[in-house]
Amino acid sequence: MAHSAEPSSSLSFTSSLSNGSVNHNMCTSYGPDPGLNLDVISLSKLSSNLEQLLVESDSDYSDADIVVEGIPVGVHRCILASRTKFFNELFKKEKNSSEKEGKLKYFMSDMLPYGKVGYEAFNIFLGYVYTGKLKPSPTEVSTCVDNACLHDSCRPAINFAVELMYASSIFQIPELVSLFQRRLLNFIGRALVEDVIPILMVAFHCQLSQLVTQCVDRVARSDLDWISIQKELPFELSENVKLLRNPKKDVENDDPPVVDTICLKRIIRIHKALDSDDVELVKLLLNESDITLDGANALHYAAAYCDPKVVSEVLSLGLADVNLRNSRGYTVLHIAAMRKDPSIIVSLLSKGAFASDLTFDGQSAVSICKRLTRPKDYHTKTEQGKETNKDRICIDVLEREMRRNPLAGDASISSHTMADDIHMKLLYLENRVAFARLLFPSEAKLAMDIAHAETTSEFAGIYAPKGSNGNIREVDLNETPKMQNKRLLSRMEALMKTVEMGRRYFPHCSEVLDKFMEDDLLDLFYLEKGTREEQGVKRKRFMELKDDVYKAFTKDKAGFSGTGISTSSSSSSLRDSVHYKARKV
Known part of the structure; x- marks a missing residue:
């Protein structure tokens, strides 16, 4: 439901013509029932004229205010009373006091026995009462601020439809109740189970049995925990969910x-x-x-x-x-x-x-x-x-x-792109941690131990052991997509924590790794590859890298002097160690 381009509803006084438009040439035709076209034209003009009562701010002929979210909305009691039984009964109570007190004021909060109807939702409802046309939902209240969202099942879209349902039900416009029930039914399959709860509540209060049944079934089939269900739902509904989850056994x-x-x-x-x-x-x-x-x-x-x-x-x-x-x-x-x-x-x-x-x-x-x-x-x-x-x-x-944490990124992505995004992040993290283990073995081991990274299945980065089964592109027929995502996310979080520990306790070493990864210098570790000139350039850059590594290690070691943390486990001949490992790779 793309709210920015949502068409006007076909529920209208002029529903026989699209958007209330009229082909005036039809008025002079000799059709079988020219009076029908005249009726359509008359209703269309009446709808437009009544709409001016809502949009014309210069001439306010309203005789009552309904205060919604602190904002007074001018209404005409004769129109509302003629369109809905609710307002007819409400205004009868104040019939004899209008001349004495002037313009009457009503508060939306006093009129609602349950639920909430906001300012924008009430104006959409009021527009239909006056004109017979249902306008599109305003994007500022029926969409979210996540640019990756399609707004077809996010909470603001659901909440706005729920508010319109409350207004339609409480103020007794049955054709709108039917329309919004269909709209809410479309949300149930796509929405998160947490977002189904407000739909279930409006269905329960408005006594919409079909909507209640489908919502209860959705909650019962979800993994929403029992304590949350009891906390969020009335006893009657929670018992229905319980019955579906635990049918009678022996x-x-x-x-x-x-x-x-x-x-x-x-x-x-x-x-x-x-x-x-x-x-x-x-x-x-x-x-x-x-x-x-x-x-x-x-x-x-x-x-x-x-x-x-x-x-x-x-x-x-x-x-x-x-x-x-x-x-x-x-x-x-x-x-x-x-x-x-x-x-x-x-x-x-x-x-x-x-x-x-x-x-x-x-x-x-x-x-x-x-x-x-x-x-x-x-x-x-x-x-x-x-x-x-x-x-x-x-x-x-x-x-x-x-x-x-520059590794964190924004996870507000669609499920279709999430897997590829995880693969890219894992590739970066595994390579970064692999080079940390290569250049700063003891420091990397300490950071990995703190983050428990050794206990998670390894992704096949450049430093993955031979025979490792951690390649995320390999297919395990016994592993469901949900299980795979859970495993990959667990590994990614462990690696993120490893990098975070490295930044906290070995900042200078981390700076070297940052530069190393940003410059994309992975090819330096294959010194015998390429032409003679390319090998010479790589050897020169590699010597610079060795110096950077040694300086960083020395700075971090100096930073720990006088503390209880030992740095002696790193090799004292770090330059030779790095050079040897590069040749070995």
Whole structure:
């Protein structure tokens, strides 16, 4: 659904003609029913004339204001009352007070028993009530700020359709309810399961059984965890999901294992303590059982549902892995990005959360934020003395953190290009780490040990051992695409952490490697290849590289003097070692 080019809906007073246009030559024809053409022309003119009541700001004949998101929208009670039963009943209550009080004022928040209808959505709805034509959705509120997104199933597109559904249902325009139900049905198969939740909620409140059934089925078939389902959905809906996930079995197998039940109860108690902002109780519960914060995904839960200060207090305990993934492959920072709370995001980053970590489908925290943010919110200017634009802060903070690591890049790419992008990044990282092991063996080993890079399957870079099965282009018939992506992402994250450790503890060595990789000097390690002149140039450049390596090693070693970190494990004859290894390669 490309909103920028979305055609007007066929739901119109003039639906028999495209866009309400009229062929005036038809009026003089001697067709079988010339009166029909006159009706169409009359309805088209009436629609255009009524539209002027909404767009003409010079002559305001409205007799009431409906305040939406703090903005008064002038309406004509006679038109609304004649078009919808809801407004007819509403205005009857104020019929005798209009002359005494002047122009009446109504607040959208008071009219909605549930849900939300924003300013732009109400204007689209109002336009249909007046003219019988449904205008295209404004791009500033129905698209996201991710340039790679098609906007056919991102959260802003879904939320805007949900708002229009609420307005159509609550204000009782049945033909619009039918239209938006079809539109929301189209989202279900394409959207992330998190984005199906608002569709399910509007279907539940508007009593749209077909939409409810399909949404419940989608949630039941997803990997959304049970605790999130119970937290996000009303009891009735969560029970329907539970029934689909766990159909009735034999009586003997009906009850879950006792150990799992006890474990789940303990986890729920920890979550309830977090809900109560009682971190001291959390500590007590941890001491009384063998459940850990990581085992309970406590940090994920707090980042999703609790007050930001609770997240900070849990972090201060130092008992949780800030980069832990939950069962769906989301880190705590991914969850915080979904919530879009800058204070939580900054707290996590300050404790070492990796902004470059990707979900299993290739999304980073910043791309998640972008997919949730409307252009209207992102580009809103902050006025002095008013609350800062949180949507922009979240994206800016995460982008700034990504720029600190040039290897991180922007993961907001389509699934079709993600695999190739991963291959390119892995090739770069494996080659960089391979040359680090070649030029600075002990320093590279230390960085890899800290990042646990040796425990992940190796990509066949230039330094891959012979017989290695780490070539990502090889096909493993027992490995699904999801399993392969998970394995490659795990390897890439380990290598990224290796490079980060190298930059932190061996900055001068890292500078040499940066220059080495940027200048594309890999061919230097094949000194016997090429013509005599080419070999001479390579040998000269290689001698310069040896000097750079030795100087960098000396500087980093001097930087560690007086500390407890030993650098003696690197060969003292580094120049000869590098030269020997180059010949060997």
